[in-house]
Amino acid sequence: MNREEYVKMVKEILINKNPYGQYHKQNFDRFSAFGENAPINSAIINNIPSGNIILTEQVYEMLMAVQEATNSTGQEFPFFLYGRELPGNTVEFNQFMSASNNRQGAQASFNQTMINDLQNRLRSNNGRGMVVCHGHSHPSIGKYHQNFSLGDLTSYIQMNQDNSVFRNKQAELMGCVVTSTGDVNFVFYDNVNNNFYRFTNVYVKDKFGNLTPVSCYGLNQGQQNHHRV
DSSP states (O other), X not given: OOHHHHHHHHHHHHHHSSTTHHHHHHHHHHTGGGGGGOBOOGGGSOBOTTOEEEEEHHHXXXXXXXXXXXXXXXXXXXXXXXXXXXXXXXXXXXXXEOOOOXXXXXXXXXXXXXHHHHHHHHHHOOSTTEEEEEEEEOOSOSSOTTSOBHHHHHHHHHHXXXXXXXXXXXXXXXXXXXXXXXOEEEEEEETXXXXXXXXXOEEEEOTTSEEEEEOBTTBOOTTSOOEEO
16 A cells, blocks of 8 residues: 555545544645645544553653753654553553654654664564554643654554564554653554554553652643552
């Protein structure tokens, strides 16, 4: 499939396989001139049932450093997160990877160092359970920077389908956007159900196993009780 076909696929999924599909269609019509920069209304992406994301303290610190750099430069920064699946629709990320991409524009691009590192990790993956997160930041530009874009979801689905390791579920692939306000938004493309799902429970795990909620999708979880693994 070419890029245009993947864009069409994303639109069809959100319109036809989502209870708020009519609203997605209205958004695509409204922002048709934006092309792949058309914002996706993140509030009406399906929630994954009982899904949880756990970040180590080191990973969360790096994501907040990405947010700070994004806000100070007005540029997007790309990164990969690496982790594993746990029982109960839970994913734990314990490794962060990024590198200077020497770009002139504002949009994130994954340089060869990051791609080579990803390929090496996938080749050495000896079984199921590995999860890769394809992430980037959004600076505070325009009215809709807190949302995923059509291009973001297109890239996630294209990376999934173009790589046999993800396509055949030898490893799972997720997407993430770190917003200018510090939200950490995760989305998952399920190539079995052919649908997108968001995670609205994100936590930081300290060295004692305590979980502290992290804000995501504009949902301030900071008032919730802390948990323990």
